[in-house]
Each structure stands twice: as structure tokens, then as C-alpha cells.
Amino acid sequence: MKIRTFAELIELKAKTASIFPFLLGLGYSLYHYHLAQPLALTIYFIAMFLFNCFVDIWDNYNDYHNAVDTEDYQKNTNIIGRENISLSTIKGLLAFFFFGSLILGLIVAMMTGWAVFWLGLLCYAVGVFYAGGPKPLSSLPVGEWLSGITMGYVIFLICVYINTYGSFVWTWQTIGATFLVALPNTLLIANLMLANNTCDLEEDEANHRFTIVHYIGKSAALLWWKLALILAFVAVVVAVILGLLSPVLLVILLISPLMVKLAKPYLHRQIKRETFIVSVKILMIFQLVQVLLLFISLIHF
Numbered sequence: 001m002k003i004r005t006f007a008e009l010i011e012l013k014a015k016t017a018s019i020f021p022f023l024l025g026l027g028y029s030l031y032h033y034h035l036a037q038p039l040a041l042t043i044y045f046i047a048m049f050l051f052n053c054f055v056d057i058w059d060n061y062n063d064y065h066n067a068v069d070t071e072d073y074q075k076n077t078n079i080i081g082r083e084n085i086s087l088s089t090i091k092g093l094l095a096f097f098f099f100g101s102l103i104l105g106l107i108v109a110m111m112t113g114w115a116v117f118w119l120g121l122l123c124y125a126v127g128v129f130y131a132g133g134p135k136p137l138s139s140l141p142v143g144e145w146l147s148g149i150t151m152g153y154v155i156f157l158i159c160v161y162i163n164t165y166g167s168f169v170w171t172w173q174t175i176g177a178t179f180l181v182a183l184p185n186t187l188l189i190a191n192l193m194l195a196n197n198t199c200d201l202e203e204d205e206a207n208h209r210f211t212i213v214h215y216i217g218k219s220a221a222l223l224w225w226k227l228a229l230i231l232a233f234v235a236v237v238v239a240v241i242l243g244l245l246s247p248v249l250l251v252i253l254l255i256s257p258l259m260v261k262l263a264k265p266y267l268h269r270q271i272k273r274e275t276f277i278v279s280v281k282i283l284m285i286f287q288l289v290q291v292l293l294l295f296i297s298l299i300h301f
Contacts (some may be wrong), residue, residue, distance in 0.1 A: 005083050009093075011056040014280070017192065018052050018151050020287035021185050025159025027294035028181055031246065033164045040111045040162050047104035047120075048155060054097035055127040059138070061090050062131040112165040119158050126150045139209035144197070148190030156182040180239050184232035184290065188283045191228045194221055195279035199272040222267055225279075229259060232286060246297030252289050259286070 007013075022045060029035055064080040080090060102124075109117040126146050130137045137143050157178055161168050168174070179186075197204060197211040198221045204211055213221045236252055239245040259282055266278035 001083075001085065001089065005079070005085070008079055009057055009060060009085070010053040014056070014192075015049070015052060016284050016287065017189050018048060018155055020284075020291055021152055021155040021182065022048060022159050023291045024182065024185065024287075024294065025156040026163065027291060027298070028156070028178075028245075029160050029163035030298055031294065032244065033160075033167065035167065036163045037112070037165070040108050041159065043104050043111075044108045044116075044158065044162055047101045047108065050097045050104070051101035051123070051127060054094060054101060055130065057090060057093055057097065058128070059131040061087075061094065062136065108162065112162050115161055115165075115170075116158055119154055119161070123150050123154055136209075139204070139211065141210070141212035141215050144190045144193040144212060147193050148186045148188075152186030152189040153179060153182040156185065177242075177244050180235060180242070181244055183235040185287060187228040187232045187235070188279075188286055191225050192279045192283050194225055194228075195266065195270070195276055196272075198222070198225075198270045199276045218270065222270075226263070226267070229263065229282065236290070245294070248297040249290070249293050251293055252286070255285065255289055 001009075026036065026041065060079055064078045079085070080087075105120045106117070109120070126137065127150070130143065130147065137146055160178055194212070197213045198218055201211075201213050201218065205214060216224075233253060233256060236245065236249050240247055240249055262278055262282055262285075266275040269275055
């Protein structure tokens, strides 16, 4: 298999969606708790990356296997059919990534506490059933929020817990604080999935996948998308006001005009090959600036 094909199969370009919440969790642990556990964190990162690869291959496999449109989508659009990848190869990769991540995840749980196991189990359940099972979550009107919460918040929360497992206290205040800090990532990752489903509405309906866009329509989906982007900035401001983040994070407001400029083409036309990239760019830029500012705030001038 060519490297380019493998990169597309595991959707390498989209890996920043999970890597930045991890980095945000590390930065928040250092800023708020002044703690980090490098060894456990490194193992967790590898486990997280491997499982993310599993989920993307699993998604492609199930889309290929369950496709109703066998002539066009299965043979020409889905990467497995388009690149003529053998199903035995796909199954081998799925087993490697799944069990590799599971073993490493269990090692981290034994090192830091079983809260990691239960949070990880939630991620595994969403990852497996997002594209698999008789009623995949991706074909239901809950896929956007489940992906946003697991990738945007739970990855972040596990990272914070691993770094602070000796002093982390499970209270509603702690959960609320961590959720607020991770809320921008949660909203924008959900937005990424929403944009994907908005662009793919007709194709999804042809393959009997009825996402939230099918029920609320494109106009409401676009309104939701805009409001989520605005709320991402609001969440940062509120977190700073509450003392959860440094005032340095307010610099992120300076990129708001760029976000408006980037959003216009997508809001005008929702075409997968032309404007879906807008959501990807907005997510990557926001995450990058957020993480950079958080690590800059760790420097004592």
C-alpha cells in the first residue's frame, strides 16, 4: 500500500482534531495544577493515536461494507474500493490498531488509576459504534455531539487526569471547569462533523444515513455552525474571567476577523470538495492559536 493511500485511509490530515485537545490538556495541567507525568502521558498519546487510526479505518470499512450505492460510492468514492485495498489487509490493520491501543491504554490505567479505563471505555464505545453496528451513531442525529464530546473533551480530561492523578478530585466544580476550557474544541470538532454531514446530505440520504442535517435542514445546520463558532470564542473569555485560563488567552480574539473571512465560502456553498476544508482550517487555526497561547502563558516574564 502506498504511503499516500495509507495516509488517506487513516485520515492523517484530520489527526490534529485529537492531538490538539491532548496538548491543551497538557498545557492546562501545567498552568492550573503545575503537574505532568511524562511517561504515562507518552503511552497515552500513542494509545490515543492508534485508536484514532482504528476509528478512521473502521469508518471507511463500514461505509464501504454497508454502502447502498454500490456502483458509484463503493467503487469510486470510498477509498477501499477506489484504491482496491483487500479486505484482509483492512482487517489486519484494524486488529493491530485496536489491540495495540487497548494494551497501551490498560498499561496507563494500571499506572494512574482506573478512571482512565472507564473514560477510555467510553471513547472505545463511541469509536466502535460510531460507524459499526445495526444503527451506526454516524447515521443518527447524535453523531456530531458524541464525536465533539469524546474528541474535544474526554481526550482532554483523560490527559488532565493522567498528569494530576495524585491530586485530581472528582467534583462538579472540577468537571465544569475542565469542560469549559475544552468547550471550544468540543464545539469546533462537532462543527467539523456537522459541516461534513451538511455537505454529504444527499449522499448520506442515498445510503440510508439520516444525520441531524436530514432532520433540521441545511439552513438550521448552518445557523448551528455559526453559533458554535461564536460560542467557542465566548467560552475562552468566560474561562479567563473565572481564572481558569490566563488573560494571555484573550489574544485569540484577534483571529476572529480571519474566522469570519474563512467561514464565508462555506456558508455560501456547502460542497465537500470545495468548501468543507473551511471547517478543517477553522478548527486547526483555532486549536493551534489556543494551545500556543496556553503554553506562552506558562512563561513567567
